[in-house]
Amino acid sequence: MSETSALLEVRDLTVHHGQLRALHEVSLGVSAGEVYAMIGANGAGKSTLLRAIAGLDQPTSGSILLDGADVTRMRPERRVAAGIVMVPEGRRLFPSLTLEENLLVGSAYARPGPWNPGRVYELFDWMAQRRTQRAAQLSGGEQQAVAIGRALVANPRVLLLDELSLGLAPVVVRRIYSLLPDLLASGVTILLVEQDVSQALRVATRIHCLLEGRTTLEGPPGELTAGRIEDAYFGLAKPAGGPSGSAGGYA
Amino acid sequence: MIWVNAVLQGVLLGGLYALFACGLSLMFGVMKVINLAHGDLAVVAAYTALGVVAVTHLPAVWSFVLVVPIFAALGYVVQRTLIQAALNRSVLTTLLVTFGLSVVIENSLLQFLSANSHSLNIGSLVSDSFSIGSQITIAYLDLAIFVIAVAVLLGLQHFLSATKHGRLIRAVADDREAAQLAGADYRHIFGIAAAIAFATVAFAGLAFGMYSSFDPTIGTDQLLLFAFEAVVIGGLGSLWGTLVGGIMLGVVQQVGAQVSSTDQILAGQLFFLLVLVIRPQGITSRRRTA
Numbered sequence: 001m002s003e004t005s006a007l008l009e010v011r012d013l014t015v016h017h018g019q020l021r022a023l024h025e026v027s028l029g030v031s032a033g034e035v036y037a038m039i040g041a042n043g044a045g046k047s048t049l050l051r052a053i054a055g056l057d058q059p060t061s062g063s064i065l066l067d068g069a070d071v072t073r074m075r076p077e078r079r080v081a082a083g084i085v086m087v088p089e090g091r092r093l094f095p096s097l098t099l100e101e102n103l104l105v106g107s108a109y110a111r112p113g114p115w116n117p118g119r120v121y122e123l124f125d126w127m128a129q130r131r132t133q134r135a136a137q138l139s140g141g142e143q144q145a146v147a148i149g150r151a152l153v154a155n156p157r158v159l160l161l162d163e164l165s166l167g168l169a170p171v172v173v174r175r176i177y178s179l180l181p182d183l184l185a186s187g188v189t190i191l192l193v194e195q196d197v198s199q200a201l202r203v204a205t206r207i208h209c210l211l212e213g214r215t216t217l218e219g220p221p222g223e224l225t226a227g228r229i230e231d232a233y234f235g236l237a238k239p240a241g242g243p244s245g246s247a248g249g250y251a
Numbered sequence: 252m253i254w255v256n257a258v259l260q261g262v263l264l265g266g267l268y269a270l271f272a273c274g275l276s277l278m279f280g281v282m283k284v285i286n287l288a289h290g291d292l293a294v295v296a297a298y299t300a301l302g303v304v305a306v307t308h309l310p311a312v313w314s315f316v317l318v319v320p321i322f323a324a325l326g327y328v329v330q331r332t333l334i335q336a337a338l339n340r341s342v343l344t345t346l347l348v349t350f351g352l353s354v355v356i357e358n359s360l361l362q363f364l365s366a367n368s369h370s371l372n373i374g375s376l377v378s379d380s381f382s383i384g385s386q387i388t389i390a391y392l393d394l395a396i397f398v399i400a401v402a403v404l405l406g407l408q409h410f411l412s413a414t415k416h417g418r419l420i421r422a423v424a425d426d427r428e429a430a431q432l433a434g435a436d437y438r439h440i441f442g443i444a445a446a447i448a449f450a451t452v453a454f455a456g457l458a459f460g461m462y463s464s465f466d467p468t469i470g471t472d473q474l475l476l477f478a479f480e481a482v483v484i485g486g487l488g489s490l491w492g493t494l495v496g497g498i499m500l501g502v503v504q505q506v507g508a509q510v511s512s513t514d515q516i517l518a519g520q521l522f523f524l525l526v527l528v529i530r531p532q533g534i535t536s537r538r539r540t541a
Contacts, residue, residue: 054432055431056428056431056432075431075436076428076431076432077431077434077435077436077437080431080432080433080434081434085432085434086432088428088429088432092426092428092429092432093426093429094421094422094425094426094429094430095425095426096421096424096425097418097421097422097425101418101421101422104415104418105418105419105422105430105433105435106433108415108418108419108433108434108435109433109434109435110434150433151432154433154434
C-alpha cells in the first residue's frame with residue numbers, strides 16, 4: 001500500500017464465514033475527505049469487508065488501522081468511540097423506538113463534533129415534524145435517511161455506508177446520494193458499498209472492485225475505462241491471486 | 252358484598268403479583284433470558300431482610316433501603332458473569348443455568364437456614380385494617396403493597412420511556428447488533444436491565460415476606476409460577492399488561508378462594524390455561540407492527 005497517510009487502512013484482510021472464505025487478503029487505504037466506493041457483484045465480499053471494519057465480523061488474518069492505530073481486535077462499540085460508524089445494510093433502525101429516539105440512541109456515545117439531532121433535522125427538513133413516529137411506520141427511504149442520521153450524530157471520522165440503495169426507488173436513491181457533499185463538508189470521510197456501478201462512479205473519488213472476495217481493480221474513476229471496470233466486475237480479467245471460486249455464496 | 256370484597260382483595264394481591272412478574276418480563280424482553288431462579292431470588296431477598304433487621308435493628312419495613320440496592324448490584328454482577336457466559340453459548344443454556352441457580356439457592360437455604368417458615372415482623376401493621384360497610388375490610392398493608400407496586404411500575408415505565416439508559420435498554424431489546432453500531436456495549440445494558448429486574452424482585456420478596464410467611468421452597472412452588480402466570484395472562488412486553496395480568500390472576504384466585512378455600516391456586520391455574528387457549532398472546536398484547 002502506498003497510502004501511509006490513510007485515515008483508514010486495511011491490510012491483507014481475510015475473513016471466513018465458517019468454512020467459507022468471504023474475503024481474501026484485501027488491502028485498501030481511505031484518505032481523509034475521500035468517498036471510497038466498493039463495487040462488485042452479489043457475494044463478492046463487500047458487505048463482509050464493511051462488517052469487519054465495523055467490528056461485527058472477526059477477521060482470520062490481516063489488520064485494520066484507523067489513523068495509524070490498530071483497531072483489528074477492538075469491539076464494535078469501542079470503534080464507534082474511535083470514529084468508525086456504520087449504516088448497516090437494511091437500515092436496522094430500532095423499530096419500537098420513535099424517529100427521535102433512534103437519533104438519541106445514535107448520539108448516546110457520540111464523539112464531540114458538529115452533528116447532533118438538531119443538525120440532522122436541518123439536513124432532512126421532513127424529520128422534525130415526524131420525530132414522534134415510530135421507526136417501523138416510516139417508509140424505506142425515510143428509514144434510510146434516519147439510519148444515516150443515527151450514524152451522523154455519533155460524529156464519525158469514517159462513515160461506512162452499506163448498500164444505501166437496496167430496496168429503494170431510484171429517485172430516493174438519487175436524493176440520498178445528493179447528501180454526500182454536505183457530509184464531506186462536515187469533515188466526514190466515506191467508505192461505501194454499492195452494487196449500482198454507475199451510481200458509485202458518479203460519487204466516488206476512488207473505486208475498488210471485489211470479485212469472490214479478492215481485489216480485481218482499484219483506482220480513481222477517471223483513470224479507469226468502462227471496459228476495465230466491466231472485466232473486473234464480472235471476472236473476465238484474471239485477478240491477481242487467480243480465481244479460486246472458493247468465496248462464492250451470498251454476503 | 253362478599254364477592255365485591257373478594258374482587259377487591261384480588262386486585263390488591265394482583266399488585267404484588269405484578270411486582271413479582273415485571274422483573275421476569277423485563278429480563279425476557281431485553282435479553283431473552285427466562286430466569287427460573289426469579290422466585291427464589293424473592294425468597295433470598297426476604298431472608299436478607301431478616302438478616303438486615305437482626306444486624307441493624309431497623310424496622311423491617313425499612314429493610315428495603317438496604318436490600319433493594321444490594322439486589323440491584325447482585326443483578327448486575329450475576330448478569331455480567333453467570334448469565335452472560337450462558338448467553339454466549341446459547342439462549343437454551345440460560346435456562347439450564349438459571350434452573351441450576353434455583354436449585355442451588357433453594358438447597359442452600361434449606362441447608363443453612365432450615366425448612367422453618369419465617370415472616371418479616373412489622374408489628375401491628377400486619378393486621379391493621381379499615382372497613383367499608385359491614386363486609387369489606389381492607390388491610391393497610393395490602394393497600395400499601397398495592398400502591399408501592401403501582402409506584403414501582405410507574406417508575407420503571409418512566410425510566411424505560413424517558414431516560415437515556417431506558418432508551419438504550421429498548422434499543423438493545425430491538426436490535427442488539429444495531430445498538431453496538433451506535434456505540435452501546437450491550438452487555439453493560441443487559442447488566443443494567445438485570446439490576447432493575449433484581450431490584451424489583453427484591454421489592455416483591457420483601458412485600459411478600461410482610462404479607463405472608465415464607466420458607467426456602469416457596470420461591471419455585473408458588474412465586475415463580477404466579478409471576479409466569481401474570482406475565483402470560485397480561486401479555487409479554489408491556490408493564491401495564493403485567494399489572495393487568497397480575498390483577499386478573501389475583502382476582503380469580505380470591506374469587507376461587509371464596510368458593511372454597513382450597514381452590515385458590517387451582518382457580519388461578521385454570522384461568523391461566525384458559526387464557527393460553529383463548530388468547531395466547533395475552534390480554535393486553537397488540538400485534539407487533541415491526
